[in-house]
Amino acid sequence: MMTLVTGIIGIAMMVGFLGFLVWWIRDLPFTIIVVVVVLLMLYDFVQTVRYGNGGGGR
Numbered sequence: 001m002m003t004l005v006t007g008i009i010g011i012a013m014m015v016g017f018l019g020f021l022v023w024w025i026r027d028l029p030f031t032i033i034v035v036v037v038v039l040l041m042l043y044d045f046v047q048t049v050r051y052g053n054g055g056g057g058r
Contacts, residue, residue: 007045014041 018034 004049007049011041011045014038 015038018038022031022034
């Protein structure tokens with residue numbers, strides 16, 4: 001449960017910061033990189049919450 005709560009808080013803070021940067025810079029390659037990184041981070045977070053740090057489902 002602690003991993004879920006702290007993960008959601010961390011993801012929200014990172015997405016807020018990166019969203020501000022994307023809005024400030026407004027460059028298409030940077031925006032694409034940020035979107036891909038956030039998607040990879042969300043995928044890893046779901047896998048970690050689902051299977052734990054051992055990665056049993058990977």
